[in-house]
Amino acid sequence: MSEFPGATGLVLNEPLLWEKGKVGRRGMSLPRRDVEAAPVDEELIGEVPDLPDLSEVDVVRHYTRLSQWNFGVDSGMYPLGSCTMKYNPKINERLAALTGFAGAHPLLPDRLSQGALRLMAELERFLAEITGMDAVSLQPAAGAQGELTGMLIIFAFHQSKGSPRSKIIVPDTAHGTNPASAALCGFQPVKVASNEQGILSAEAVAALMDEETAGIMVTNPNTLGLFEENIREIAEIVHAKGGKVYCDGANMNAVMGIAHMGKMGVDVLHLNLHKTFSTPHGGGGPGSGPICVTRELEQFLPVPRVVREDGTWELSEEFPQSIGKVHAFYGNFGVMIKAYCYILSMGRDLKRASQLAVLNANYVKARLKDVLHLPYDRPCMHECVFSDKLQRQLKISTIEMAKRLMDYGFHPPTVYFPLVVHGAIMIEPTETESKETLDQFIEAFKAVVKEAAENPDLVRNAPSRCKVRRLDETAAARFPCLAG
Amino acid sequence: MKEIDELELPGDVRYSATHEWARMSGDTVRVGISAYAQDRLGDITFVEIPQVGASFAQGERCGTLESAKALSELFMPVSGEVVAVNSSLEESPELINQEPYAGGWIIDVKPGNPAEWEILMTSDAYRKMLEGLE
Numbered sequence: 001m002s003e004f005p006g007a008t009g010l011v012l013n014e015p016l017l018w019e020k021g022k023v024g025r026r027g028m029s030l031p032r033r034d035v036e037a038a039p040v041d042e043e044l045i046g047e048v049p050d051l052p053d054l055s056e057v058d059v060v061r062h063y064t065r066l067s068q069w070n071f072g073v074d075s076g077m078y079p080l081g082s083c084t085m086k087y088n089p090k091i092n093e094r095l096a097a098l099t100g101f102a103g104a105h106p107l108l109p110d111r112l113s114q115g116a117l118r119l120m121a122e123l124e125r126f127l128a129e130i131t132g133m134d135a136v137s138l139q140p141a142a143g144a145q146g147e148l149t150g151m152l153i154i155f156a157f158h159q160s161k162g163s164p165r166s167k168i169i170v171p172d173t174a175h176g177t178n179p180a181s182a183a184l185c186g187f188q189p190v191k192v193a194s195n196e197q198g199i200l201s202a203e204a205v206a207a208l209m210d211e212e213t214a215g216i217m218v219t220n221p222n223t224l225g226l227f228e229e230n231i232r233e234i235a236e237i238v239h240a241k242g243g244k245v246y247c248d249g250a251n252m253n254a255v256m257g258i259a260h261m262g263k264m265g266v267d268v269l270h271l272n273l274h275k276t277f278s279t280p281h282g283g284g285g286p287g288s289g290p291i292c293v294t295r296e297l298e299q300f301l302p303v304p305r306v307v308r309e310d311g312t313w314e315l316s317e318e319f320p321q322s323i324g325k326v327h328a329f330y331g332n333f334g335v336m337i338k339a340y341c342y343i344l345s346m347g348r349d350l351k352r353a354s355q356l357a358v359l360n361a362n363y364v365k366a367r368l369k370d371v372l373h374l375p376y377d378r379p380c381m382h383e384c385v386f387s388d389k390l391q392r393q394l395k396i397s398t399i400e401m402a403k404r405l406m407d408y409g410f411h412p413p414t415v416y417f418p419l420v421v422h423g424a425i426m427i428e429p430t431e432t433e434s435k436e437t438l439d440q441f442i443e444a445f446k447a448v449v450k451e452a453a454e455n456p457d458l459v460r461n462a463p464s465r466c467k468v469r470r471l472d473e474t475a476a477a478r479f480p481c482l483a484g
Numbered sequence: 485m486k487e488i489d490e491l492e493l494p495g496d497v498r499y500s501a502t503h504e505w506a507r508m509s510g511d512t513v514r515v516g517i518s519a520y521a522q523d524r525l526g527d528i529t530f531v532e533i534p535q536v537g538a539s540f541a542q543g544e545r546c547g548t549l550e551s552a553k554a555l556s557e558l559f560m561p562v563s564g565e566v567v568a569v570n571s572s573l574e575e576s577p578e579l580i581n582q583e584p585y586a587g588g589w590i591i592d593v594k595p596g597n598p599a600e601w602e603i604l605m606t607s608d609a610y611r612k613m614l615e616g617l618e
Binding site for chain 2: 176392393395397399416419422473474477478
């Protein structure tokens with residue numbers, strides 16, 4: 001077996017910029033004054049912001065060192081389940097940085113923004129084609145806002161029929177944002193349990209669906225990495241009672257260009273461009289959570305929408321049934337450019353990306369199931385979920401194994417989610433990892449499992465090679481430090 | 485995480501299938517979560533407690549516990565009205581981890597039907613149930 005990527009090396013300490021600054025130090029020089037000195041208006045005098053005085057090299061070293069403490073998909077495999085941490089090709093960045101895009105002011109008139117508007121219109125069309133939906137809005141800023149927008153659309157639909165509804169069905173495997181988005185929209189989330197196979201049964205949904213229920217929020221594939229095989233039957237049950245089917249597209253990376261969401265009975269779907277369509281994420285954004293709908297719900301999409309009049313692209317507010325605006329201007333345009341670039345550069349291979357993502361996850365599942373407990377032993381989609389059940393008797397739990405993996409040079413998988421699996425370990429390798437990298441990750445995980453039995457303290461005290469050791473997660477949750 | 489046989493499950497309280505304990509004292513029932521529940525949740529970071537005066541049915545959701553690992557719901561082991569809440573949990577939710585049956589109590593309930601307490605599990609029955617879960 002080849003060497004693991006994790007190694008020790010010289011890690012440089014770095015103080016806060018405020019501790020580093022020294023009065024009078026600077027990284028720029030002003031040109032000679034060529035006008036007469038004039039007194040400053042009294043009204044402009046006040047407290048100045050507390051900014052440190054720094055030289056250029058101070059700043060460069062500061063951020064270079066901080067970046068060296070970090071771990072990202074550019075440094076190694078990042079199998080964080082349900083997050084699709086795929087590699088983001090650098091050409092996306094290059095094209096998003098083109099002056100014509102990056103320098104475009106959002107208040108430019110339509111006639112001076114034809115390229116940007118055309119890109120948005122075409123991206124909408126691509127996303128509709130990839131998902132099998134009819135119409136798209138690119139406005140929502142990220143997944144959870146896409147969910148909320150979808151809920152607002154379903155709410156508007158029922159209201160337009162003169163019969164507002166109060167409840168929405170949410171499976172127990174859903175991301176926590178699903179019930180939160182529904183509740184924010186005024187719906188009461190009603191939990192439905194998944195069956196012993198880890199998916200929803202039509203009977204369980206039928207038992208809850210009534211004419212007070214606005215619809216269902218499903219994630220397909222779900223957070224166990226399993227395809228909701230009963231989705232069409234479930235959609236029929238929901239539709240028969242006048243409800244709508246919302247699909248959380250967080251796991252779209254498994255089915256790009258393969259599953260036709262419209263034919264599955266989905267009425268509203270959100271996508272995470274920053275996950276599935278390859279733009280950097282994980283640091284808090286910016287993201288983009290477009291919402292895709294059927295023809296019937298198109299009238300409710302947020303405004304402004306990109307339309308074409310006499311060969312000219314325009315932003316139109318002329319949609320009286322629209323739920324309104326959900327984001328300043330038109331959404332996070334930079335992310336849209338990267339997704340557009342990714343889709344065009346992948347072309348037909350987009351489907352193959354999904355196929356490889358599924359193959360990679362099944363490979364990891366097959367090779368680790370001898371050493372880790374696999375609660376749902378079925379073919380998976382783009383991610384697989386193990387648990388710490390076999391290690392629990394050794395008093396080693398998921399968190400310890402996750403921390404130890406860091407010493408081997410891998411980002412840990414998602415842990416303790418989904419909640420239906422006790423001590424869950426959720427691995428999403430994505431399509432971008434080679435077989436060699438997957439093998440190395442698998443060997444690293446096996447080595448951790450072996451250490452759990454032979455040298456448990458090593459695992460309990462992990463990580464030992466990182467810049468910082470165990471963080472006090474409880475204190476971080478209870479006393480968050482939100483300012484410098 | 486502890487083994488089931490290492491968990492402290494005192495005999496002076498009764499247990500619900502959702503891992504709450506209930507201690508009858510006089511005409512009120514004190515409620516908290518079991519050593520098993522706090523052990524599996526890990527460090528509790530936030531507790532959402534019902535207000536004094538609120539009434540709930542047996543098994544009804546009456547609060548939320550948040551830990552670094554998970555969000556978990558608190559259910560009423562017996563029906564009744566909340567007559568007191570442990571306000572120190574707001575500042576010190578770790579009491580639930582440190583002393584689940586003493587300083588980590590959550591609410592006092594005036595039971596609607598004291599017979600409901602009788603049918604909750606004894607410590608032996610609860611330990612048996614836990615062994616079945618693992």
